[in-house]
Amino acid sequence: MVRKWVVGASIAVSLFVLGGCQGKAERGSRGGEGTTSIRVEGSDTMVQLAQAWAEHYHQIQPSVSIQVLGGGSGVGIASLIDGNCDMANASREIEPKEIARVKANRGEEPKTHVVGHDALAIFVHKENPLDSISMEELAEIYGDGGKISRWSQLGVKLQGDDTIVRVSRQNSSGTYAYFREAVLGKNRDFKLGSIDQSGSKDVVALVSRTPNAIGYSGMGYATPEVKMLKVSKKKGEPAVAPTIENAKKGAYPITRALYIYTIGEPKGPVKQYLDWILSPEGQKVVAELGYVPASES
Amino acid sequence: MSDSTPVVPVSGAQDIPPAAAPDALSRPAGLRASVAASSPRRWARWGELLIEGLIYLCGWSAILFVAAIFFFVFIEAAPLAAQGFDFVEFFTSVNWRPTSNVRPQFGTLALLVGSLCVTGLAMLMAVPLGLGAAVYISEFASGRTKEVLKVVVELLAAIPSVVWGFIGMMVIGPIIIRFTGTPVGVNLLNGSIILALMSVPIIVSIAEDALKAVPDSYREAALSLGANQWEVVYRVLFPAAKNGLLAAVLLGVGRAIGETMAVLMVTGHAIQIPRGLLDPVRTLTATIAAELGETVQGDTHFRTLFLIGLVLFALTFIVNLIADLIVKGIRSENA
Numbered sequence: 001m002v003r004k005w006v007v008g009a010s011i012a013v014s015l016f017v018l019g020g021c022q023g024k025a026e027r028g029s030r031g032g033e034g035t036t037s038i039r040v041e042g043s044d045t046m047v048q049l050a051q052a053w054a055e056h057y058h059q060i061q062p063s064v065s066i067q068v069l070g071g072g073s074g075v076g077i078a079s080l081i082d083g084n085c086d087m088a089n090a091s092r093e094i095e096p097k098e099i100a101r102v103k104a105n106r107g108e109e110p111k112t113h114v115v116g117h118d119a120l121a122i123f124v125h126k127e128n129p130l131d132s133i134s135m136e137e138l139a140e141i142y143g144d145g146g147k148i149s150r151w152s153q154l155g156v157k158l159q160g161d162d163t164i165v166r167v168s169r170q171n172s173s174g175t176y177a178y179f180r181e182a183v184l185g186k187n188r189d190f191k192l193g194s195i196d197q198s199g200s201k202d203v204v205a206l207v208s209r210t211p212n213a214i215g216y217s218g219m220g221y222a223t224p225e226v227k228m229l230k231v232s233k234k235k236g237e238p239a240v241a242p243t244i245e246n247a248k249k250g251a252y253p254i255t256r257a258l259y260i261y262t263i264g265e266p267k268g269p270v271k272q273y274l275d276w277i278l279s280p281e282g283q284k285v286v287a288e289l290g291y292v293p294a295s296e297s
Numbered sequence: 298m299s300d301s302t303p304v305v306p307v308s309g310a311q312d313i314p315p316a317a318a319p320d321a322l323s324r325p326a327g328l329r330a331s332v333a334a335s336s337p338r339r340w341a342r343w344g345e346l347l348i349e350g351l352i353y354l355c356g357w358s359a360i361l362f363v364a365a366i367f368f369f370v371f372i373e374a375a376p377l378a379a380q381g382f383d384f385v386e387f388f389t390s391v392n393w394r395p396t397s398n399v400r401p402q403f404g405t406l407a408l409l410v411g412s413l414c415v416t417g418l419a420m421l422m423a424v425p426l427g428l429g430a431a432v433y434i435s436e437f438a439s440g441r442t443k444e445v446l447k448v449v450v451e452l453l454a455a456i457p458s459v460v461w462g463f464i465g466m467m468v469i470g471p472i473i474i475r476f477t478g479t480p481v482g483v484n485l486l487n488g489s490i491i492l493a494l495m496s497v498p499i500i501v502s503i504a505e506d507a508l509k510a511v512p513d514s515y516r517e518a519a520l521s522l523g524a525n526q527w528e529v530v531y532r533v534l535f536p537a538a539k540n541g542l543l544a545a546v547l548l549g550v551g552r553a554i555g556e557t558m559a560v561l562m563v564t565g566h567a568i569q570i571p572r573g574l575l576d577p578v579r580t581l582t583a584t585i586a587a588e589l590g591e592t593v594q595g596d597t598h599f600r601t602l603f604l605i606g607l608v609l610f611a612l613t614f615i616v617n618l619i620a621d622l623i624v625k626g627i628r629s630e631n632a
Contacts, residue, residue, distance in 0.1 A: 074590075074592065074593065078591075078593065078594065097596075160480070161478070161480045163480065165481055170566075170591075171395060181398075186398055187398070187399055188399070189398075190394075192391070192393070192394075192407075192567075193569040194567060195566060195577050196566045196587070198561070210480055210481055210482075212480045213480070213481070
């Protein structure tokens with residue numbers, strides 16, 4: 001009986017592996033006559049945005065098919081280095097190490113295009129009475145050696161457990177790196193023991209199920225089940241809500257740029273696509289999805 | 298697995314020759330002669346050689362694959378030794394901060410403890426449950442009940458781990474919150490319940506095979522001596538099927554320690570040494586799954602994840618080795 005399973009399983013596995021190889025081969029090839037395909041890969045934060053762009057652009061340019069993959073900023077850049085995609089989405093700046101690898105592998109420097117901005121919102125459960133928080137308090141909650149671990153220290157009383165459940169991201173995510181830089185500063189690490197989620201959506205989902213949790217994620221991921229806190233630069237200063245207007249004005253303190261990287265100066269269909277993304281029409285899509293357009297900020 | 302049990306089922310070897318023979322013997326003599334002269338016969342010989350070769354290859358490929366996997370994982374991790382990697386920190390520190398700007402740290406103690414805690418706790422639940430179910434199916438259930446139970450258990454084994462993870466997040470998590478008042482439902486307890494549920498079907502089906510392999514004469518002898526059914530199970534079947542039952546438990550352990558997707562979803566994925574059942578933990582497997590995709594190839598972080606892979610390899614190897622030694626020990630005792 002067990003033997004039969006093993007044989008069945010190995011056949012299934014080998015079929016799966018073969019299928020996988022085939023799929024990959026197809027992905028690598030260019031489309032048939034008359035159609036061009038552009039491969040876009042990278043940041044999970046930008047997946048929804050990249051897909052919306054691809055759909056809109058396909059209506060204008062039916063001959064161009066655009067494939068969008070997520071995986072994370074690092075995955076996109078790695079894929080750009082290996083020549084598996086034409087454009088890499090990234091929610092962080094490319095690292096010097098990665099630039100060196102692009103140059104070594106592809107012979108050209110990567111080119112940076114800022115295509116929008118993203119405000120990282122601080123999420124709490126919708127029944128949490130807290131309305132605003134300061135950057136210092138956030139750093140004390142999330143930072144290594146930080147002293148805030150109970151909601152009562154922030155002056156709120158929750159029903160049930162008082163401990164703050166910190167929700168964070170896996171340490172290779174662009175959102176994680178950006179939050180660390182913007183909130184904790186360049187020389188501080190995260191406190192260990194936070195619940196690390198693998199996706200922007202997962203953070204919001206966990207916070208919506210956990211009354212005493214706090215988490216950070218792109219403000220485009222907000223749902224009615226969670227509350228976004230207003231954030232002030234310093235304790236005592238006015239707290240600013242994470243809205244598109246505030247992010248554009250630069251008033252909201254946790255705002256970051258969204259990038260697309262190409263190998264060298266883009267040419268042909270890739271250039272046309274990028275130009276369209278940066279045009280008012282492409283930037284309208286950015287605003288529709290709750291992000292901040294690049295051209296006006 | 299059944300060949301590691303002390304007693305071999307009565308059915309088996311004798312059935313095979315008659316099954317293969319009729320095809321050649323039942324042909325009319327004239328036809329046999331014409332077949333011998335024509336090419337199909339030669340083709341058949343070649344075909345047989347080919348299939349023999351394929352089967353031979355299949356047998357060896359298992360060893361080849363294990364060796365190749367170990368080799369490639371080792372090759373990816375090996376350069377660490379030359380880079381002055383801090384192996385003491387790797388095994389003794391709880392600080393896992395591979396992407397730190399200040400000082401990257403690669404301590405995996407918390408992850409290792411997390412893996413062992415989740416697996417250990419899962420086995421505490423799964424072993425009694427699995428063995429109990431196997432005893433019931435093999436010894437007490439009869440007719441329809443038995444068949445239905447066997448099919449359902451096999452069905453349970455076929456549920457993908459993502460689905461288990463989903464059940465853990467959506468069903469078990471809220472139940473844990475409801476009954477314990479803990480703030481987060483994804484934690485050590487949730488992870489081990491899910492892992493226990495995942496390994497029970499494996500333990501049940503292998504343990505049931507092992508119990509089935511004990512000859513009925515053992516049972517009859519015990520019953521005729523006046524033993525009740527419980528005594529038959531406890532005093533006769535368990536000792537007789539010892540090796541098979543142990544194999545069942547260890548395969549369950551292997552399943553639990555290597556499981557990735559479900560634990561990534563339901564353990565909470567927090568780097569800390571758990572102080573209680575309700576603390577979120579993080580396992581070695583989940584760490585590799587969550588981080589490998591976004592690391593730069595050839596980076597220290599990348600290589601350290603492969604080193605974790607080697608540690609997992611070593612863990613399963615130790616589990617199997619212990620199993621082997623125990624089985625051998627039992628054998629020499631019996632002999």
